[in-house]
Structure formats: C-alpha cells, structure tokens
Amino acid sequence: MHTLLAVGVAIILFAYFILQALLHSTQNKREPRLLEFTVPFLDSAIGIMRHGASYLQNLRNKHQVSIHTLRMPFQRLYIVHAPHLIQIIQSKANAATFVPNLLDFGILFSGLNKDAQISLRKAVSVQGNGFTISVHKYLLSGPSLNTATKAAIDRLSESLPKSFTDNHQEGLLELVRHELALALTGAIYGPENPFNDPEIEASWMGFLPGISHLLYSPFPYLTARKALRSRSRVIDAFKKYFRTGGHLQAFPMISEMYEINKGHGIAPDESAKLELATSLAMLSSGGITTFWLLFHILSDAGTMRSIRDELYAVAKDESKNGDITRRTKVLILNGIKESCPTLLAMLNETLRYHSTVINIKEVQHDTTLAEQYFLKKEAIVMIPGQSVHHNTDIWGPSANTFDHHRFISAEFKKNLASTSAFRPFGAGVTMCPGRHFSTNVILSLVAMIVVQYDVLPQEGQWVTPTKRNADLWNAMPKPDWDINVRLVKRVAEKEVEWKFVWSEGATVV
Template identity: 45%
Template sequence: MLKEKGESEQNYRDINVGTIQKFLAPGPFLAGLTRSTIQKLSTSIGLLGFQKKPHNLFACIRHHTTLAATGAVYGPQNPFLDPVIETSWWDFMPGIVKLLFGFFPSIMAWRNLRARARVAAAFKEYFANNGHVEASSLVKTMFEVNTTYGFELAEIAKMEIATCLALLSTSAIATFWTIFHLYANPIALADGRHDILAAIVGEKRNADGKLVRTVDLSLIKEKCPVLYSTFQETLRYHSSVISAKLVLEDMVLADQHYLKKGSTLMIPGPVVHSDTSIWGANANQFDHKRFMRNRVDTSAPNASAFRAFGGGATMCPGRYLSSNVIPALAAMIILQFDIAPISGRWVMPTTTKADIWNALPKPDYDIKVAVTPRKEAENVEWKFHWGISEEGHELSL
C-alpha cells in the first residue's frame, strides 16, 4: 500500500518510470552497466569452447546472459546465482499468459505461481540482507523510492519481478537469433568477423609469446556496420512487438481510416516490418546488410518504420543496453568459436509456441551444437572491454 503522503499513485508511477529512463539513457550509468555485463560475459563465455560436450544453443545463451545481466544489476548477492532461483524464473515465464488472462490461475498456472513465489522469496531475503547496498545505483534508488512510499519488504520483492521481466525477457532470445543468422550464413559470419578487426585497439605479445588482442566493443556500432546491421535485421525480422497508442484527436489516417478521439490504436510491428513499400521486395527475407549505412542500392529505411523497441513515449527504456550488449556478445562468440549444429545443417526453429506477450518469439525447440575454439585464433588471447582510453586503459567511472 502507498503511504499517505499527499502524492498520488500517478506521481509514484511517474517517479518509477522517470528513474528507470534516467538510469538507462546514454550516460555514465549505462556505460558502467554495459561494462559490468560484458566483463561477466567475457569471463563465462570464454570457457565454452573448452567444455568437451554439445550445448543446447538457446539454453546456453540464456544461462550466460541471465547471470551476467542480473549480476551487473543486483551485485554480489544476486539471487540468480542460486541455480534454483534461475530455474524457477524460467519455470515462471511460460505461465505469464495464463496469469494475464486470469483463467483460474491457481489451477491452470500453479507451477508457474509456485516458481514466481520462490523468486519473490529470494528477493525478500536479498533486501533483508541489504544485498541492494552492493548493487547498482538503479536498484538502490528504486529501493529508496519504494521504502519512501511505504512499501513493505515483501511488496518490494514482488515488484522486482517486473524489473527482472524487463531485464531478461528478450535479451537471450535476441542473442540466440543473432547468433543463428551469423553462423547459418557463412558470408555473414565471415563479414562479421572481418568487421570486428576495426574494433581491435591493441596488440602485444605476453610473456609466453602469445598474441594478446584487445577489442573495444563500444566501437561496434560505429566501426562494425555488418555486425550491427545483422543485429538490427534480426530485430526487424523476428520482432513481434505491438505498440498501443491513444488517439488524442479525431483524425483520418491515409485518407481512409477514421480514428476517433479516445480510442486505442494498435500498431503490429510484424506488419510494419514486412511492408515491401518500406523495406523493398525482399522484406520477407533476412538480409544481414539491410541496415548498413554505406549501401548505395537502396535508401535507408525510415527510422519510424523500425519498431523493434516500440515507439514514442512507450519506447523500451532498455533499448540502449540491449543494443550495446547483444552485438558485443555476438562479437565475443564469433571471434573465439566455431559453432556447428550436431544435425549437420542449420535449420531455423519454428516459433508457433512462442509467448504472445514477448517482443521477440523464442524458438519452439533448441539446437544442439558443438562449440570449438577457432583454429585461426588458437594462439590469440582476446581481451574485451567497453571503452578504451588513448593510453590503452579501460575507462573507469
């Protein structure tokens, strides 16, 4: 319950939204959060090729992105470090649709409710043990806002489910599809690997004579057009975002659609993203170079037509973090590893069972793959950073 302080519930919501938008907008906090996430991913992903066993590609990516993202946000007492909590979170997710529709959830979604309760209990313990004190500024600030408005610890813990949902719902899916399209297309993979050479900011030999290459992943958007275009095309091709807009005035759209003031306009992203008048005759095909700035065969798509993160005031506040981390993770993987499906060929999974509420559809089934260190890079030690000074040191805040 909100404490009676004269402020309305609307004020509280505005403060919450404003806090999230402030921290996740481009600036020092976003850079620090990106850097922390990439450091954790670099450490964990670097061990993949030395595990002599097949991996389920989506499950593997989901595990590493979950621990890295939550670790960067929640600090050393991150509840997701407990495998039971990580598993419980992903057991809860499929039940969201049943909970949204409210059709006998205690019967139809009891397993999901039980999993959610375990996650909420873990966060209650986390806050009770002052885990937020060592966490990111976002978590500490949100905790202060919630306690100021009179929320009890149990309520604050439950509200953290929404933060986790925003943090984890699409990042692993977007990374999976980006990796799939890179490895399934040898040309895209070769182009992407060559691209990243522009982000190498340092080379030296260590004491053992091994070549050490330092990559500044903050340069991807600027200097790696193929890789970043592949990421954007992945979002365009797979996005299932539906934007909702309130009609403020009576109007006629495109001289044929009457929109009445006060009504809700639904904008289905997949329809916009497959419009051939916007994206060309090959709109239904995956073109990893579609978003490259230096293409001369077609004009750049209108920015408003790219709706992977929604649009307007309701645009996803986490878009900058996702746009930093996902291409960076893809770069780390394709530089270090060869990945091949155990079946012998890449086949795109169907998405007929995907959650209708999610911004990207998860695959109906996983792809079992073999991950091996690249022979071309076996004598190279890769160091990945986010932001490098002219003297070659990682930037600090």
C-alpha cells in the first residue's frame, strides 16, 4: 500500500515538473510577463471557476501589471489592462492584426452541427458577421430603432399594471428581468414570440448556467446535463417558430437574418439554434443592469427624489374627458435621456461601476505591441472592462466607489465618448449595436416604476448583494442573491392614470 502511494506521488510530481518545464520552455522571453502558476496550464481555469468575473481584475490588482500572459491547454491569453496599450490595439492601423473573435463562443453555446459550423465560418470569412451587420442595420439608429423601441414600450405599458399590483411581493431581479425579457423579445420576435410561453422563458433561465460549463468544463454534457436539456427545449420552440412562419410577423431583422442564413446553406433547424445568440444579446445583461440601476436609485432617498422630480417635470398633466378629479399624466419617454440628467448619470455610473465586459480579439500574425511586448499568432487578447472602469488615473481616487455625481460633472462626462475610458458595450467593430435599444427600454422601465411605486425591501433595509459568483462571459455581473421587495402604489398616484408613450416620429439614439 505504501509502495503504491509512493509511486502515485512520484508520478504526480514527475508530471508537475514536466508541465512546468513545458510551460516555461514554450514562453518567449519577450512575451508579456507569465504569472506564476501553481497548477501549470490549469490555474486560469481554476481561478475563473473560483472567482468568476473578478478573476482578471484580482490578478491586475495583485501584480500591478499593464499586460500579462495566461496559459491554458492549447491556448495562450494576453490580458491587457493599460489604457495606452488598449488604444494601440483598437487603432485602425492594427485592425487587421487584432481581429474580433466571438464566432467560436456563439458556435459553442448554440450547439450548431458541423455542417452549419463550416457554412457559418465560410460566410463570416467572406461577408463578415451577418448577425452583427443586421443588428447594426436595424437597431443602431433611425426609424427602425424607433419602431422596435416603441413596440417594447407598448408591451411594458400593457403588462406593468397587471404585474405590478399594490403590495405585490417578489425578488427585484426576477421582477424586472421577466418584464424586460417579454418586452424586448416581444418587440423583436413579434406576436409568435417563443418567450411568451412561460415554460420556454423558464427553460432559457435554466440554460444560462450551462454556458460556463460549455466554456470551461472538459465534460459539459456530463456537468450541465439539465441546462443542456433546457437549451434543447428553447431550440425546439424556435424550430416551431420558423416552421409556422412566426418570423414573417416579426421585426424585419429576424426574417432577414433567417434568409441570410438560408442563403449560406444553413438548414432551418440550425437557424433556430442561431437565435440563441440573438436571445442572449437581448437578455444576458439587460435585466441585471436594470436590477443594479434600480437598487442604487431605491436605496438612495435623495437621488430617488431628484429623479422623480425630473420625471414629473417632463410629464404632461391632462384631464380625462373634463373630469378634474381623475387626472391623466402622460410621460413621453423619448426625451428622458436629455431631460433627466440624474437618471442618465445613474445609468452611466451603474454601467461603469458594475460592468465586467471583456473585449476579445485574436492575434492574426506574430507582432510586437508598443515596441515592447511580443505577441504570438493565434493567441487571444482579452481587454477586461473592469481594469479601465476602476482605473484611478482615469476616474480619480473614487474610481472604486459608486458615485453617480461624476457623470453630472463635465470633467467626467467627456469620458463617455472614449472607449479607452468607458466601455460597458465593448469597443470598435464589436461594440454592441443594440445598446440604444436596450438602454431606451431599461430607462423607460425604471421611469415607469419610479413615478408610480414605492419599492420597499422586505428585510427593512437595502443591503448590497455580493457578486462573487458572477459569470465571466456576462457583461454585467449577476448578484449572488436577489432582494425581496414589496411594491406599494404611491398614494399620490392612486387617483392618476399614467400613460407612457414612445413617440413614433422622434429621432432617437
């Protein structure tokens, strides 16, 4: 027995020293610093599993490096923290050297078969990312963005009075995530929206935890079987959606993407899997962002009063059929970005403070960054948004503190235009093209809640949830626990009928 134990220990030690030797012998001395590893090639995966979205920021804080190397099996990662290096990578001069790489992620979590993967890779290499091109076309700006936003707002206006009843009790995250999910997907997928079925919405929520397993687990089909069964139910719902022509009644972007995929030789059932990417783009961060935005507003009485005052100031007071005892207030939501500076500042600070977005690019050929760091071909460059958003050189000594007042001052508002300082939606060609659609609807939902309800924590006080278990792949970190709240219809609003309008003819961004 002792002999077997000794042999086992000897084998483990031998393997360890071999891996350490392999790790360092394959690392060029001019590459960014290789952080020491306890378990060669596996430390990064272990660190991500243990610390989630905070892992890369923790490394930066611990080692105080501008750029460093992480090694994983068959893959090297260069993690870039310094703004001056980020600017070089993002420059037009380097556009052909550092190429966005999100295709593998989409293929991985959607479960495309091999034929569809080949067709999609060929299409992207020749014509670019069809999904991103379509979203840019329809949701970045202009009348089509206006149409989609109005459809989502109309859905919220109809559903909120039914869901947000007086003394209703529920988790704040669940409450807003459900409303936002139905509004966003309803606007895009139309009347046959698969998410209208509560079982499909629940299956989607059941699938999300499986994404981390698909990314990091060597055996996801064993470790995430329940989540992958949920994925299958969502895919089956989209197969039915396309078979029955649901896409023909949807926002035109959906039918156009379907036809583009068909033209690339992607079978209809495989196109159904690609809708997981569309759904993830809409649903991964919006509800969580709304949760954090509402948490910071609701837990700060002074800020709440300021935002209510701003919203009341832009609302129109109308009587209903001459009845002065029953008033109607109309809030035209198109203008709140311009007319409600405190609300907008709270949104921007929520995005800055909480965002864990990571920009990912692939190195196309051996290159030297800033005449100092050698980067190898096919390595992955990762730019963690947290390193930028919590950089005291950019945001001052309070960078690690939530303070929405920074975005009321002109000094910091100018940073909103710089993706080297403010990047919650990514940067460059991969910058989220649906960001205006999402923020329009998020701000509208928050405005509807704030003017009509007092939202009270059932525990008696607001306690900030931790974010230790947040997923690295998500641009916004999910709280480790929900906050149970009670909705109370405001006394002053019980005799008021509120109407929330997104004007058809407005020019919006």
